[in-house]
Amino acid sequence: MFAIEPDQRLSRERDPAAVAALSALAERTRPIAASRTRLLAVAPALVGLLPDGALRRGSTLTVGGPDDDGALSVALALVAAASASGSWCALVGHPGLGAVAARDLGVDLGRLALLPHPGPAWAEATAAVLEGVDLVVLCPPFPPRQAMARRLVARARERRAVLVVVPGRAGWPEAPDLQLRIDDVAWEGAGGGEGHLRRRRMTVTATGRRSAERPTRRRLWLPDPDGAVSLLDAPDRPDAPDRPALSGQPGRAGTGG
Amino acid sequence: MDRLLVVRCPDLLVEDEGGAALRTFAGVLTAVEAYCPWVTPVRPGICSLPVRGPARYFGGEEALVDLVHEAASRVSSAEVGIADGLFAAVLAARQGEVVPAGETCAFLAPLPMGILGQPELAELLDRLGIRTLGEFAALPDADILGRFGADGARGHRVAGGRSGELADLRQPRLARLLAGDDTPDAPVVAEVGFWGGVSDADARAARCLVAAQKLLGPDGVVTAHLQGGRSPAEQSRLVTWTTGSRPGGATPGAGPAGAPWPGRIPPPAPAVVHPDPIRVDLADTRGEAVRVSARGLLTAAPDRLSVEGGPWEPLSGWAGPWPADERWWSRSRRRSARLQAVTAGSAHLLLVERGRWWVEATYG
Numbered sequence: 049m050f051a052i053e054p055d056q057r058l059s060r061e062r063d064p065a066a067v068a069a070l071s072a073l074a075e076r077t078r079p080i081a082a083s084r085t086r087l088l089a090v091a092p093a094l095v096g097l098l099p100d101g102a103l104r105r106g107s108t109l110t111v112g113g114p115d116d117d118g119a120l121s122v123a124l125a126l127v128a129a130a131s132a133s134g135s136w137c138a139l140v141g142h143p144g145l146g147a148v149a150a151r152d153l154g155v156d157l158g159r160l161a162l163l164p165h166p167g168p169a170w171a172e173a174t175a176a177v178l179e180g181v182d183l184v185v186l187c188p189p190f191p192p193r194q195a196m197a198r199r200l201v202a203r204a205r206e207r208r209a210v211l212v213v214v215p216g217r218a219g220w221p222e223a224p225d226l227q228l229r230i231d232d233v234a235w236e237g238a239g240g241g242e243g244h245l246r247r248r249r250m251t252v253t254a255t256g257r258r259s260a261e262r263p264t265r266r267r268l269w270l271p272d273p274d275g276a277v278s279l280l281d282a283p284d285r286p287d288a289p290d291r292p293a294l295s296g297q298p299g300r301a302g303t304g305g
Numbered sequence: 306m307d308r309l310l311v312v313r314c315p316d317l318l319v320e321d322e323g324g325a326a327l328r329t330f331a332g333v334l335t336a337v338e339a340y341c342p343w344v345t346p347v348r349p350g351i352c353s354l355p356v357r358g359p360a361r362y363f364g365g366e367e368a369l370v371d372l373v374h375e376a377a378s379r380v381s382s383a384e385v386g387i388a389d390g391l392f393a394a395v396l397a398a399r400q401g402e403v404v405p406a407g408e409t410c411a412f413l414a415p416l417p418m419g420i421l422g423q424p425e426l427a428e429l430l431d432r433l434g435i436r437t438l439g440e441f442a443a444l445p446d447a448d449i450l451g452r453f454g455a456d457g458a459r460g461h462r463v464a465g466g467r468s469g470e471l472a473d474l475r476q477p478r479l480a481r482l483l484a485g486d487d488t489p490d491a492p493v494v495a496e497v498g499f500w501g502g503v504s505d506a507d508a509r510a511a512r513c514l515v516a517a518q519k520l521l522g523p524d525g526v527v528t529a530h531l532q533g534g535r536s537p538a539e540q541s542r543l544v545t546w547t548t549g550s551r552p553g554g555a556t557p558g559a560g561p562a563g564a565p566w567p568g569r570i571p572p573p574a575p576a577v578v579h580p581d582p583i584r585v586d587l588a589d590t591r592g593e594a595v596r597v598s599a600r601g602l603l604t605a606a607p608d609r610l611s612v613e614g615g616p617w618e619p620l621s622g623w624a625g626p627w628p629a630d631e632r633w634w635s636r637s638r639r640r641s642a643r644l645q646a647v648t649a650g651s652a653h654l655l656l657v658e659r660g661r662w663w664v665e666a667t668y669g
Contacts (some may be wrong), residue, residue, distance in 0.1 A: 117650040120669045121576045136510035146666060147529035147541030148574035157529045161514050161546055164580075166521055173517050173525070180513030182506075233650040235668065238624035241606060244571050245624065245645050245652055245668060271573035 113230030128154035152275025317350035390469025410466035414439025582663035601628035
């Protein structure tokens with residue numbers, strides 16, 4: 049049923065432009081097809097934020113905002129697809145994970161190891177789990193020294209794991225491969241005594257390591273009324289002028305320490 | 306159900322880097338093919354062939370087992386057995402048995418539940434006093450799917466001799482790999498699960514989590530399990546991680562949606578549940594402390610809050626209260642109420658008990 053008339057068939061001799069276009073397309077799709085071992089999938093709403101449309105193994109991300117509102121939610125949203133597709137994940141240094149919220153975001157709780165109180169051994173514990181876990185979310189309980197942070201970044205790269213740092217008040221002295229900044233956070237649903245919290249709007253801006261790369265920005269519902277993550281609107285152009293929040297002072301993530 | 310002969314080579318079950326095991330296994334397949342052209346590789350080190358025709362030709366099942374065993378043993382050490390269905394036949398091979406036709410059910414009955422490779426199911430059934438495949442098979446069909454899910458139902462059919470194999474038994478890539486049209490540089494990953502086996506990734510994760518436990522103590526690595534409850538803290542419990550922990554999380558049947566919990570806050574759930582509630586003060590526009598009356602109403606509309614004696618933060622919204630009168634029948638009765646409070650960007654779930662307010666969870 050897919051028979052093609054011989055004269056419509058693409059042949060090299062006949063249509064070099066089409067062949068060139070096809071090979072260009074093949075070139076663009078090839079790394080993705082071959083990359084199952086190189087990338088970890090993320091929820092559809094977050095695909096547009098990440099340069100590869102997925103988490104690159106061996107890379108380090110920081111997630112934060114001016115008040116760290118929503119930073120853990122964004123980190124959990126990054127964990128969701130990876131854990132659901134069978135990757136082991138770990139959350140180091142966060143004492144109070146809301147397991148129901150994590151489940152609603154799509155996290156497979158059976159594949160998320162929690163190290164809630166690593167104490168002073170947090171860096172060693174993080175290094176240990178980076179050995180065998182695909183994705184580690186780290187909330188440093190104490191301000192990390194630069195050498196320590198650098199070692200963990202190197203360990204993640206060497207073990208092909210993804211390190212997601214939620215710096216919080218402790219800060220993170222190393223420049224990450226990708227910085228996710230959260231701004232413009234607002235809850236909807238709770239008025240003056242009526243209704244209940246329904247969903248939270250936030251703007252997440254992804255900035256790559258090289259300054260030449262344009263930041264990508266997405267407005268999200270996280271959580272949406274179902275507790276999941278969804279896009280608030282059609283993707284903004286990276287340089288859309290309607291969101292001046294970027295020009296504010298840089299967040300703690302990635303710069304603090 | 307097909308009657309199958311299985312050849313199991315214990316030395317070739319695990320892939321090695323250079324592919325030597327796989328090449329030896331290919332040699333075993335060739336040797337066995339002398340007796341039957343329809344040899345199917347199942348997974349590394351295990352292959353099966355239909356019994357009926359060859360057994361008739363070579364003078365009975367026992368004779369066939371001897372011949373195949375001899376042929377395979379010339380290449381690698383091998384165990385051979387016959388039973389109905391692939392699952393039972395692999396087990397029969399391990400014991401070098403020929404299970405007579407129609408007796409597979411009796412053969413499986415005394416085996417422990419763990420052999421199905423579903424530790425979570427085995428653990429659950431163990432608590433119900435069901436420890437062997439026979440006891441499991443005796444459970445009425447109607448209850449299985451609802452209580453133990455699709456995997457449980459599949460296991461139940463296998464245990465009862467009504468189905469030949471479990472879903473993860475065969476490794477479909479193997480045939481192509483053996484045929485040589487798959488790149489050998491991507492090693493076949495030892496896949497999940499037959500007889501409680503673990504995948505490479507699971508084993509790797511287990512090793513590093515054990516290392517973390519050495520560092521932090523056994524309770525330093527936990528997983529969260531969901532359960533029924535009213536407050537966010539009650540809805541999950543932390544369980545010490547062990548190498549036997551099956552990735553699965555929620556205990557079946559104990560999901561939070563299981564029962565109505567009056568006074569439960571509507572979703573979405575808070576992302577941060579404070580292990581120790583944080584003291585908070587709540588005031589109205591005149592600076593008076595806000596209370597909840599005996600009828601579960603607020604004495605005034607809250608206007609601002611102060612966490613642990615910190616600066617006052619104005620509320621941009623609030624919702625509730627949701628009164629909860631827990632254990633009203635007993636002495637440990639707790640009267641409390643919950644309130645959602647939104648400050649600039651943050652949202653908290655507050656709890657009031659005996660006139661004191663606490664931050665129980667944060668929608669972080």
